[in-house]
């Protein structure tokens with residue numbers, strides 16, 4: 001029933017400082033950062049921009065934020081031509097060793113190869129699962145271009161054909177920890193990234209506020225604009241982080257266990273929200289999760305990482321599309337069967353790798 005994907009991944013082995021990057025970021029914080037960039041050379045507004053009061057001028061504003069005016073492309077990643085055949089993200093033989101040559105040496109990733117093409121008008125949703133410490137966050141941090149992780153120990157990494165040499169506004173990160181500025185209101189948290197890029201986006205304060213309010217509306221936080229993060233629930237705080245990151249319309253969204261701190265019902269709500277927003281954004285998403293059900297629900301593909309040193313041990317495709325609300329669909333027997341199958345595969349990979357490591361000792 002589950003098939004392996006054809007692109008780039010083989011079955012089997014082989015297969016922060018707070019503001020450091022905030023200039024390129026919608027975000028923050030204790031170890032958290034995020035970047036985002038205007039839409040890929042779109043020039044003009046997506047048709048799904050909601051028509052709300054003031055829509056005329058809002059559309060003009062969005063035209064600026066989401067189009068590709070002079071100066072808007074990320075400094076390190078030029079916006080690709082529409083319909084560009086360049087892969088969104090490509091890794092060739094990437095390995096990452098921390099503390100190389102020291103007693104603390106740790107091989108986080110080994111020989112990672114993949115090539116994610118743009119899926120026009122849609123993007124692709126890649127979910128990454130694997131045991132703790134197998135390099136999932138390391139992979140996201142490398143794509144994000146965080147200085148704590150660059151350069152990789154071996155291999156090459158590209159975003160839209162450009163080597164990854166640092167963060168860029170084309171990539172937005174959402175972390176597990178609620179990464180909001182505690183001294184800023186919800187509105188000011190969401191305008192943060194826009195403020196960082198205000199000049200190049202050519203936005204007035206009023207335009208930024210309106211755009212941020214639009215995003216606050218999209219993440220269903222209307223009426224909370226003046227509140228501070230400590231006045232919000234965990235789910236609401238994570239919505240703020242999502243709004244702040246997506247307000248910059250990143251072409252690549254990186255999410256590292258974004259919902260793992262949330263209770264189960266809130267988690268389903270957030271999955272529904274992500275499905276809704278992703279369909280609008282048409283971005284490529286890499287999401288790390290420890291929930292196999294979440295991965296099967298959200299992912300077009302699921303990558304199962306082997307225990308450390310991390311490799312993409314298996315890619316699973318042909319997963320159910322999220323056509324119903326998360327709670328409804330994930331309660332269906334046929335969905336539960338898919339989750340069981342992926343879980344069995346996960347366990348097989350972990351067990352085999354551990355046995356292999358034991359034999360090698």
Ligand SMILES: Nc1ncnc2c1ncn2[C@@H]1O[C@H](COP(=O)(O)OP(=O)(O)OP(=O)(O)O)[C@@H](O)[C@H]1O
Pocket residue numbers: 098099106107108130131132133134135136137138139148308
């Ligand atoms: N900045 C760093 N310096 C040194 N070692 C690191 C650093 N970041 C990660 N590592 C090491 O790399 C390995 C992989 O870590 P990583 O955080 O990527 O794992 P993970 O799969 O995300 O785990 P988890 O599921 O627990 O979040 C671990 O052994 C970790 O200790």
Ligand SMILES: [Mg+2]
Pocket residue numbers: 136137138256
């Ligand atoms: Mg991690």
